[in-house]
Amino acid sequence: MTLNPLPSHQTTPHSPPRRIPNRRVLIVGNYCHDVLIQNGSIVAETLGGAASFISNVLDSSSVSCDLVSKVGHDFRYEVTHSPIVVPEKETTVFEAYFDLGIGHADRVLKRVSACDPILPSDIPDSRFDIGMAVGVGGEILPETLEKMVEICDVVAVDIQALIRVFDPVDGSVKLVDLKESGFFHILHRIGFLKASSDEALFMDVEQMKQLCCVVVTNGEKGCRIYHKDDETMVPPFLAKQVDPTGAGDSFLGGLVVGLVEGLAVPDAALLGNFFGSITVEHIGQPKFDFMMLQRVKDEVQRRKKQRNLCINIHNNDHEEFHTRLTPARFSCADSPVQTELLVNGLSCDKDDDRCL
Ligand SMILES: Nc1ncnc2c1ncn2[C@@H]1O[C@H](COP(=O)(O)OP(=O)(O)OP(=O)(O)O)[C@@H](O)[C@H]1O
Ligand SMILES: O[C@H]1[C@H](O)[C@@H](O)[C@H](O)[C@@H](O)[C@H]1O
Incomplete structure (x- = not known):
């Protein structure tokens, strides 16, 4: 197990990568049914x-990725990566309320049904280049995360998998401090910890950035990367949420796609911002435009070549990559047409069959 947050060919978030063969990713986290609720x-x-x-x-x-997920007998979607079906359980369900207006949260989440946990024995014994612990x-x-750090070279963790607790009566999602989560003792063995700005209040970033890349x-402001003494702001892409x-x-x-491709961490995070910005323009799973994806692949290859040859690249310079990705962002043909704008940023395309 490597203690370095980055794959062994990268030593700091800003150092140029070397060419690497195809990598395999392990994704661990349950699929769920999302119910979006507004005005009752x-x-x-x-x-x-x-x-x-x-x-x-x-x-x-x-x-290429393997995915380990559990659903119940009522799971109703066709997915590329088949989940483990637990016949006696129901699929995890989240209700997202967009109008409760508590604090500055964009939505209030309630877990109204929970499928089984994912056990170490559910995870294959083979080795993976990157593991993703992404429970909801x-x-x-x-013990699941412990198995992941054993079998994966690098593990990326979404903090929401670790710090969520659920009200026993109505399932409201609350957050606990990372130190009290029961996972803290494993965190020196992970590579990346991702948190939203609200979730980041539940960890000590100064401490965590010494252990891994945070x-x-x-949201619309992009993201920040913290690792040891480095801090980098990675700019967002414009989106109509x-x-x-x-x-x-x-x-x-997107971050993991960038890492697998061998990009430096700030460039990989820029790809993350890119895919995040497309996602907010859709209800549910976005369908990515083929031409857009091809342009992104071309720009990633170009960026890698440029880095390998050290042409026009400074340590912190991901602006050029941002500039070149921006036109790809808007070649997306299936951006939803806004036909009905509801309050608090949730709107629905009438042609979208996921909207009721
Ligand atoms: N309104 C927006 N405009 C442009 N980019 C956005 C917007 N909202 C999100 N993004 C992109 O997506 C990334 C993740 O968004 P955000 O910080 O809202 O994460 P989150 O709160 O974990 O999301 P969620 O819990 O809804 O999945 C941001 O860093 C940004 O790059
Ligand atoms: O589908 C969503 C999504 O995966 C979010 O990241 C998570 O916060 C929610 O719990 C889930 O319902």
């Missing part, structure tokens, strides 16, 4: 779970 009515029902958004990004980017409903146990996402659900998941998917 169900606006949309969609496939959810960080694992679903992440595998969508990886599959679209031709990055408390399905990742400390990435804090901040329809539904924020899954932005953080797609971000993590």
